[in-house]
Amino acid sequence: MISDEIASFALEGKLALVTGASSGIGRHLAGVLARAGASVVLAARREPVVTEEAGRLNEQGGKAAGIAMDVTQAESIDAAFEQIRSSLGRYPDILVNCAGVALLKPFLEQTVEELDAVIGTNLRGAFLVAQRAARCMADQGGGSIVNVASTAGLRPGGMLSSYGATKAGLIHLSKVMAYELARKNVRVNALCPGNIETQMHREFEDAGFAQALLKRIPQRRFGQCSDLAGATLLLASDAGAYMTGTVLTVDGGQIVNSI
Ligand SMILES: NC(=O)c1ccc[n+]([C@@H]2O[C@H](COP(=O)([O-])OP(=O)(O)OC[C@H]3O[C@@H](n4cnc5c(N)ncnc54)[C@H](OP(=O)(O)O)[C@@H]3O)[C@@H](O)[C@H]2O)c1
Numbered sequence: 001m002i003s004d005e006i007a008s009f010a011l012e013g014k015l016a017l018v019t020g021a022s023s024g025i026g027r028h029l030a031g032v033l034a035r036a037g038a039s040v041v042l043a044a045r046r047e048p049v050v051t052e053e054a055g056r057l058n059e060q061g062g063k064a065a066g067i068a069m070d071v072t073q074a075e076s077i078d079a080a081f082e083q084i085r086s087s088l089g090r091y092p093d094i095l096v097n098c099a100g101v102a103l104l105k106p107f108l109e110q111t112v113e114e115l116d117a118v119i120g121t122n123l124r125g126a127f128l129v130a131q132r133a134a135r136c137m138a139d140q141g142g143g144s145i146v147n148v149a150s151t152a153g154l155r156p157g158g159m160l161s162s163y164g165a166t167k168a169g170l171i172h173l174s175k176v177m178a179y180e181l182a183r184k185n186v187r188v189n190a191l192c193p194g195n196i197e198t199q200m201h202r203e204f205e206d207a208g209f210a211q212a213l214l215k216r217i218p219q220r221r222f223g224q225c226s227d228l229a230g231a232t233l234l235l236a237s238d239a240g241a242y243m244t245g246t247v248l249t250v251d252g253g254q255i256v257n258s259i
Helices: 024-035 047-059 073-089 111-141 161-184 197-207 210-215 226-238
Strands: 015-019 039-044 061-069 092-098 143-148 186-193 247-250
Touching: 015 024, 015 073, 024 039, 024 047, 024 061, 024 092, 024 186, 024 197, 024 226, 039 073, 047 061, 061 073, 073 111, 092 197, 111 161, 111 186, 143 161, 143 226, 161 186, 161 247, 186 210, 186 226, 197 210, 226 247
Parallel strands: 015 039, 015 092, 039 061, 092 143, 143 186, 186 247
Antiparallel strands: none
8 A cells, every 4th residue: 555655756636847858857857757647748949859759758648748948038938838828727836947058168268158058048047947937836826846956066077167157056046946935835946966878968978078977976877867766756746845945966976975
């Protein structure tokens, strides 16, 4: 028999929005939420890709739809939220705010255009999506926001100045949001993956950092998208009902590596 505590991880009746769902972590987590019972909207700029992925989830018995959203454009975010409400009758109860871009370059070489692009997606974009979702959740009586930050926002990483700064900003934003929104029944937490093998991570591997990175990970392996499933379900579901303002690392121990 499943106890109420274990059943609280289930997401039946919940509507989840996942940004960055056309690839890597977001795509995988959309599947996890669907398999846990949520209706899931997968958002990204590449609308055909998220629509195809939603179709795959539906074939497996899920309830999913794809939607176009460019998180750098406020109008695109608004349009996506209104499309969700008009097609599904309400706004999301869960947001996995996962859209992001990486920039692997020495501090002295980064251009203002590159800086603006990283901030525009990872911080400004994440802010706008989280704000839009939080307003809807507050009106609907509550919800859970999982901001996908990074261990690069917790400790310095070479060549990651602008990327790490946006993730540090997102971690801080998550804490302030948690504080301001707690009495509106909206929980906000930051999920900090370490090195997860995705398209984005391949840039690091291709730059020849793989072996050096592995040596700094106590578990001596890179993470897989599936390694983030448990933490995401915990934060998204009622199992994490008393968790808000948390910064949860999933990194094989990298952050506690010996100095
Ligand atoms: N992989 C890692 O080791 C790692 C570690 C820590 C944190 N993270 C974070 O996890 C998140 C996902 O990373 P990933 O490794 O899965 O990378 P990925 O495979 O490159 O996926 C990035 C996703 O972000 C979307 N995206 C980028 N710009 C966007 C925009 N302007 N509007 C909407 N969507 C946009 C992309 O979709 P479209 O191109 O279709 O728009 C894609 O779905 C990122 O926030 C990343 O910083 C990753």
